Amino acid sequence: MLFPSWAFLLFLAVLVPVYFLVPKRIQWIVLLLANAVFVCFAGVLGAVFLVVTVITVYAATRMFDASFARQKETLAAMKATHTKEERKSMRLRFEKRRRIVLVLTLVLNFGILFALKYGAAIGRISANLFGTEAFGQELALTMGISFYTFSTVGYLFDVYRESIPAEKNPFRLALFTSFFPLLVQGPITRFETVGRELSKPHSFDGRRFLSASLRIAWGYWKKLIVADRLLVAVRTLCAKPDAYRGGFILVEMLLYAACLYADFTGGIDITIGVGEMLGVTVEENFFRPYFSKNIAEYWRRWHITLGEWFKRYVYYPLSVSKPMRDLSKNTRRFGAGVSRRVPVYLATILVWALTGIWHGSNLTFLVWGLLNGIVILLSEELKPLYARFHVRFPKLTESTFYRGFTVIRTVLLLSSLRILDCYDSVGKAFSAFFSMFTTWNWGAVVNGGIQSLGLSCTDYAIAFLGVLAMFTLSMVQRKGAIRKRIMKRGTVFSVCVLLVLIGTILIFGRYGFGFDASQFIYNRF
Amino acid sequence: MEQLLGILREMHPETDFETETNLVDDGILASFDIVMLITRIEEEFDVVIPAKDIVPENFNSANALYALIQKIAEQDD
Numbered sequence: 001m002l003f004p005s006w007a008f009l010l011f012l013a014v015l016v017p018v019y020f021l022v023p024k025r026i027q028w029i030v031l032l033l034a035n036a037v038f039v040c041f042a043g044v045l046g047a048v049f050l051v052v053t054v055i056t057v058y059a060a061t062r063m064f065d066a067s068f069a070r071q072k073e074t075l076a077a078m079k080a081t082h083t084k085e086e087r088k089s090m091r092l093r094f095e096k097r098r099r100i101v102l103v104l105t106l107v108l109n110f111g112i113l114f115a116l117k118y119g120a121a122i123g124r125i126s127a128n129l130f131g132t133e134a135f136g137q138e139l140a141l142t143m144g145i146s147f148y149t150f151s152t153v154g155y156l157f158d159v160y161r162e163s164i165p166a167e168k169n170p171f172r173l174a175l176f177t178s179f180f181p182l183l184v185q186g187p188i189t190r191f192e193t194v195g196r197e198l199s200k201p202h203s204f205d206g207r208r209f210l211s212a213s214l215r216i217a218w219g220y221w222k223k224l225i226v227a228d229r230l231l232v233a234v235r236t237l238c239a240k241p242d243a244y245r246g247g248f249i250l251v252e253m254l255l256y257a258a259c260l261y262a263d264f265t266g267g268i269d270i271t272i273g274v275g276e277m278l279g280v281t282v283e284e285n286f287f288r289p290y291f292s293k294n295i296a297e298y299w300r301r302w303h304i305t306l307g308e309w310f311k312r313y314v315y316y317p318l319s320v321s322k323p324m325r326d327l328s329k330n331t332r333r334f335g336a337g338v339s340r341r342v343p344v345y346l347a348t349i350l351v352w353a354l355t356g357i358w359h360g361s362n363l364t365f366l367v368w369g370l371l372n373g374i375v376i377l378l379s380e381e382l383k384p385l386y387a388r389f390h391v392r393f394p395k396l397t398e399s400t401f402y403r404g405f406t407v408i409r410t411v412l413l414l415s416s417l418r419i420l421d422c423y424d425s426v427g428k429a430f431s432a433f434f435s436m437f438t439t440w441n442w443g444a445v446v447n448g449g450i451q452s453l454g455l456s457c458t459d460y461a462i463a464f465l466g467v468l469a470m471f472t473l474s475m476v477q478r479k480g481a482i483r484k485r486i487m488k489r490g491t492v493f494s495v496c497v498l499l500v501l502i503g504t505i506l507i508f509g510r511y512g513f514g515f516d517a518s519q520f521i522y523n524r525f
Numbered sequence: 526m527e528q529l530l531g532i533l534r535e536m537h538p539e540t541d542f543e544t545e546t547n548l549v550d551d552g553i554l555a556s557f558d559i560v561m562l563i564t565r566i567e568e569e570f571d572v573v574i575p576a577k578d579i580v581p582e583n584f585n586s587a588n589a590l591y592a593l594i595q596k597i598a599e600q601d602d
Contacts, residue, residue, distance in 0.1 A: 161576075300552065316560070319563065320563055320575065320579070325564075336568075340565065344561060376557075
C-alpha cells in the first residue's frame with residue numbers, strides 16, 4: 001500500500017475514527033490489527049519475516065531479563081561464601097550465555113535482511129565467478145524491511161545492555177515492530193520512546209488532528225508536485241550514461257538533490273503526521289540538511305535516525321571494544337597522534353562501509369559509503385587549518401557570503417558523491433562525474449537538451465516553484481516551527497492553508513491516469 | 526577535574542568547558558571527538574568507558590563526564 005494511493009487514504013480514513021471511537025484500553029489492539037492489514041497488503045512473505053523478527057527478539061530479550069535477575073540473585077548469594085574471583089567467573093558465565101543468544105538473534109535477523117537484499121546479487125556474482133546458474137531472486141518487498149529490522153534490533157541491544165527492561169507482552173513488541181507508517185521508509189525509532197507510546201491510550205484532539213493534517217499534506221505536496229516530477233528527468237538522465245554527459249551531469253546532480261530531498265522528507269512528513277494524528281510522536285529524521293556547512297554536519301541533519309543507530313550500536317561499541325583499545329595501545333610507538341586516531345579511523349571507515357552496504361548490494365553503494373567516510377576524516381584533519389584561516393580572515397569567514405559558500409560547497413560535494421547512486425557501475429559514475437570537466441556541451445544542454453528529459457517547460461516551472469517554496473520554508477523554519485505559527489493564527493486560517501495545499505496537489509500533483517505514483521526512493525534501502 | 530578540563534581545552538580551546546552544558550546537543554563534541562576523548566581518558570585516568578555509557582547525558586558537560594569517570598573508577602575498585 002503506497003502512501004500516495006487512494007487505498008492508503010481510505011485505510012487512514014477508516015482507522016482514525018475507529019481508533020478514537022473504541023474503548024481506550026483496546027486502542028493498541030486496533031492499531032495492531034491495522035498494522036497486520038498494512039503488512040499483509042505488502043505481501044505474505046514480508047509478514048512472515050516480520051513475525052520471525054518479533055518472535056526471536058521477544059524470546060531473546062525475555063531471556064536477557066531473566067538472566068540479569070538470576071545473575072543478581074546468584075551473585076548476592078555467593079557474596080558471603082565465595083571469593084571475588086569466583087563471583088567474577090560466575091558473572092562472566094552469565095554474560096557469555098547472553099552474548100550467545102544475542103549473536104544468534106542478530107545472525108538470524110540480519111541473515112533475513114541480508115538474504116533479501118543481497119541474495120540475488122550474491123547469486124549473480126557466483127554465476128560470474130564460477131559459471132554456475134545464477135540463484136536468488138529479487139524479492140519485490142514493498143516494505144522497508146531494513147527499517148523495522150534496525151529499530152527492533154536497536155531494542156534488542158538496549159535490553160542486552162540492561163539500559164531498558166524487556167517488554168513482557170509479545171503483542172506490544174509486535175505493535176512497535178509493525179507500526180505501519182514506519183514500514184515504508186522509517187525513521188528508525190526506539191522502543192523506549194515510540195514503542196512505549198504506541199501502547200498508551202490516546203484521546204482525540206481536534207487541533208492536533210488539524211496540525212497533523214497540515215504536515216501530511218505538506219509531505220504529499222513535496223512528493224507529488226516536486227519529487228515525482230523531477231524523478232522523470234533524473235531517471236532519463238541516469239538511463240543513458242553515454243548520451244548525457246558534461247553539463248547534463250551537473251543538471252542531474254542538482255535535480256537529484258532536489259528530488260531526493262522532496263521524496264524522502266515528504267515521506268517522513270507523512271509518517272510523522274500519521275503518527276501525530278494517532279497521538280504518537282515519531283522522531284524527526286531531518287533538520288534542514290541542505291544548510292549544513294560540511295559533510296559531517298550534513299550527516300547529523302539528514303537521515304538522523306540511521307546515523308544515530310550506527311553511532312549508538314556500531315561506531316561507539318567498536319571504538320571502545322577491547323581489540324580496538326589493544327590496537328590503539330600497540331600503535332603508541334608511532335606517537336600519541338597515531339594511536340588515538342586508530343579507533344576513530346577504523347570505526348569511521350567500517351561504519352561508512354556498512355552504511356554504503358545498507359543502501360544496496362551494488363558496489364557503487366560501498367564506494368559511496370567509503371568516500372563519505374574519507375571526506376569526513378579529511379575534513380576532521382583539516383580542522384586546524386580551517387581554524388587558522390578563520391583567525392587570519394575573521395571578517396570574511398563570519399560573512400553571509402562565506403556561510404553561503406560553505407553551504408553550496410557541501411551541497412555540491414554530497415551531490416557529486418550521490419552520482420554513484422545513479423549508475424549501476426562505479427566506472428560509469430566516475431566517467432559521468434569527470435565528463436563535467438572534459439565535455440563542454442552547455443549549448444546542447446540549454447538548446448533542447450533539458451526539454452528532452454521527459455518534462456515540459458511547465459513541469460520545470462512548477463518544479464522550480466516547488467523547490468523555491470521548500471527553500472523559503474526552510475529559511476522561515478530557522479525562526480521557529482512553521483506549523484505552530486500557522487496554528488497560532490487560528491483554525492480558519494489553518495484550514496485555509498490545508499485547503500490550499502490539497503488544492504495545489506490536486507491541480508499540479510502527478511497522480512491519476514497516465515501517471516504512476518512511485519514508491520519512495522528510500523523504500524528500496 | 527583539572528586534568529579532564531585540560532584534555533577538553535586541548536581539543537576545543539575556544540569552548541568554556543566549565544560552564545557549557547550542551548556539548549553534544551550543540552554539536553561542540555562530535556562522535557569523532559568523543560572517541561578521541563575516550564581514548565585520552567583511558568590513557569590518563571586508566572578508566573574504560575563502556576559503550577552503553579556513551580550517551581549525550583554523560584558527555585554534555587565536563588561535570589557529567591567527570592562524574593561518569595569517578596563512577597566507573599569506583600566500580601572497578
